[in-house]
Amino acid sequence: MHIPTMAEWQAKGEMPELLYWVGCAASFDARAQRTARALATIFSRAGIRFGILGNEESCTGDPARRAGHEFLFQMMALKNIQTLNQYGIHTIVTSCPHCFNTLKNEYPALGGHYQVWHHTQYLYRLIREKRIQLKPVSQAALQSVTYHDSCYLGRGNGIYDAPRDILQALQLKVVEMAHHRSRGLCCGAGGAQMWKEEEKGNIRVNIARTQEALATGSSTIAAACPFCHTMLFDGLKHAGKEDEVQVKDIAELVAEHLA
Amino acid sequence: MMLVQQILFIALLVYAITRFSRQVRKIRRNVLLGQDEQITGSRWKRWKNVLLLAFGQKKMFRNWIPAILHLFVYLGFIIINLEILEIILDGILGTHRLLLPLLQDIYPVFISAFEVLAVLVILACSIFLIRRNILHVRRFEHPEMTRWPRQDANNILIFEIILMLLFLTMNASDQALQLKHYGHYHAAGDFLITRPIAEGWKQFSPALLVAFERGAWWLHIAGVLFFLNYLPYSKHFHILLAFPNTYYAPLEPKSQMPLMESLLPEVRSMMGLAVENEPQQVSPPAHFGAKDVFDLSWRHLLAAYSCTECGRCTAACPANQTGKRLSPRKIMMDTRDRLEEVGRNIDANGQFVDDGKSLLDYISEEELRACTTCQACVEECPVSISPLGIILELRRYLVMEASRSPQEWNAMFTSIENNGAPWAFPPDERAQWAAEL
Incomplete structure (x- = not known):
């Protein structure tokens, strides 16, 4: 399957329904790439015409901004807004809560106004509108899964229900961790921590969070952010549980349940 | 004799209020040392926040037990203050229970309600003291909670208990005198809590009871006026600033960082973009980000004075929970301490004289680096304080002006700029994930 870039759509003189903003993690990180592939599969199954920016996509500037480099952030933002506006993009779906927050909340002040969806919101809409068909209850049904709230989705943007509603639609039993929803414990990656060693402490944040996830006894930890995904997987490896328990993005779970 | 008491009372009242307003003006001056910031967004939403969060204590109820206890003290404070009104009028006019003839039968109902609240306040404050000093509730046990902050919290609780005991003593001796039909102590009806006590106190001589009544009356109102003047030096100032702070708190999503508009013209011109509609007279900022309290928005400084050091932020902070040095509460306490230091500097010198210090002498780089920007601190704060906002402004200074950032971050910046x-992956590999589809 070939995924057309916006340049290719433009060359054909057509406008796709949406732009899938892939983000750095889903572009380059092997585990997060699965999320991108799952989403592409779901979109095409639903008959959605979508494009990507390919090599024209750049970092939104989020990690630079959170680290304190506002200058670099503004450079990246203005560059991306130029690209997006040049293609006349109006709808963006992204699989990264950090890209989501930046595109949705922080680009308008710089002249970038788009309708931005996080993939959990968009997938829930597809399910609700029956644009994708899900498998009937299988033996996998009623398997328990715990959902890890991403800070930038949950506290940041109030998206707590869409991911959980999807898991319910997949007939999975959601078991909550000790800290969830607005009390959710961070995975430890935000604020540009992903790109540096953690400061000195008693325990790593991702290990603490993974312990909470393991305490639910679920065999699957559902994530909605590529960085949470990495942090939790590292936490599982640290606990020696990576063979018993899996971390999966909500998009991967949906793709697995497609009829 | 009455006239002497009246004059003494008026002098005390005027002194206390003058002194208090002088302290409040100083705090206002300190807050306005911060950067000017335009307040935008719906006024209605702001008032809604004041009603729900400050008046309604909505966020407090994320944690039921302290919420209920705090509600007792809060209601006690607001409602018993109605009685202070009568006490002040009595003091000025030389009357005794001025409102009794006006309210007649309803009067004892009001006083009984105040008395019930007074008992609840004593109960709640006692439990709070136990939580802090015997149970050692974890969020009160952090390195920043030693010495003055610990003492301050205990002072407030003990003081509130004393004030309520004085209020009850005053009423009990008054009721006993009423039972004896003594002097101007006219029957005011039965007060729910102090009437039974008065039955026991009837055995005391009228002279002793008058001494009790007058003594408690004076100590109570003098205590209230002292407490008023204690507020500006204490975390207890939150009882006033919670209201403006919830009003002025940002309405934007917690994850949204404010744009540094002062940088924009330079960034645009560097990128060869037209600097459209940018007012050319934008003066460059004193600092990129914040090095000291002057560089922070006045809203952050108001927040620092609104903080009551409850530590809900720190208890929820993932960095703090995992043993890092960062404590969001300490960020607010440090900001206030530094601001107070700057204020004393201005008091002493007429204007601020460089003391070679800054907020970064209070808050270390290690603390700032530990933040994951997860917004749990902002979410938890009952009065909408954002320690995160201050952390991010200080990070801006460290990176953009002081060029102090970890090596790995520098590598990340370079990568973003180049790739x-x-x-460090080249842009041309961005679509490779799709190759396996």
Whole structure:
């Protein structure tokens, strides 16, 4: 399957329904790439015409901004807004809560106004509108899964229900961790921590969070952010549980349940 | 004799209020040392926040037990203050229970309600003291909670208990005198809590009871006026600033960082973009980000004075929970301490004289680096304080002006600039994930 870039759509003189903003993690990180592939599969199954920016996509500037480099952030933002506006993009779906927050909340002040969806919101809409068909209850049904709230989705943007509603639609039993929803414990990656060693402490944040996830006894930890995904997987490896328990993005779970 | 008491009372009242307003003006001056910031967004939403969060204590109820206890003290404070009104009028006019003839039968109902609240306040404050000093509730046990902050919290609780005991003593001796039909102590009806006590106190001589009544009356109102003047030096100032702070708190999503508009013209011109509609007279900022309290928005400084050091932020902070040095509460306490230091400097010198210090002498780089920007601190604060906002402004200074950032971050910045990604992968590999589809 070939995924057309916006340049290719433009060359054909057509406008796709949406732009899938892939983000750095889903572009380059092997585990997060699965999320991108799952989403592409779901979109095409639903008959959605979508494009990507390919090599024209750049970092939104989020990690630079959170680290304190506002200058670099503004450079990246203005560059991306130029690209997006040049293609006349109006709808963006992204699989990264950090890209989501930046595109949705922080680009308008710089002249970038788009309708931005996080993939959990968009997938829930597809399910609700029956644009994708899900498998009937299988033996996998009623398997328990715990959902890890991403800070930038949950506290940041109030998206707590869409991911959980999807898991319910997949007939999975959601078991909550000790800290969830607005009390959710961070995975430890935000604020540009992903790109540096953690400061000195008693325990790593991702290990603490993974312990909470393991305490639910679920065999699957559902994530909605590529960085949470990495942090939790590292936490599982640290606990020696990576063979018993899996971390999966909500998009991967949906793709697995497609009829 | 009465006239002497009246004059003494008026002098005390005027002194206390003058002194208090002088302290409040100083705090206002300190807050306005911060950067000017336009307040935008719906006024209605702001009032709604004041009603729900400050008046309604909505966020407090994320944690039921302290919420209920705090509600007792809060209601006690607001409602018993109605009685202070009568006490002040009595003091000025030389009357005794001025409102009794006006309210007649309803009067004892009001006083009984105040008395019930007074008992609840004593109960709640006692439990709070136990939680802090015997149970050692974890969020009160952090390195920043030693010495003055610990003492301050205990002072407030003990003081509130004393004030309520004085209020009850005053009423009990008054009721006993009423039972004896003594002097101007006219029957005011039965007060729910102090009437039974008065039955026991009837055995005391009228002279002793008058001494009790007058003594408690004076100590109570003098205590209230002292407490008023204690507020500006204490975390207890939150009882006033919670209201403006919830009003002025940002309405934007917690994850949204404010744009540094002062940088924009330079960034645009560097990128060869037209600097459209940018007012040319934008003066460059004193600092990129914040090095000291002067560089922070006045809203952050108001927040620092609104903080009551409850530590809900720190208890929820993932960095703090995992043993890092960062404590969001300490960020607010440090900001206030530094601001107070700057204020004393201005008091002493007429204007601020460089003391070679800054907020970064209070808050270390290690603390600032530990933040994951997860917004749990902002979410938890009952009065909408954002320690995160201050952390991010200080980070801006460290990176953009002081060029102090970890090596790995420098590598990340370079990568973003050169490859358009925080990792050193070339843009042409961006679509490779789709190759396996």
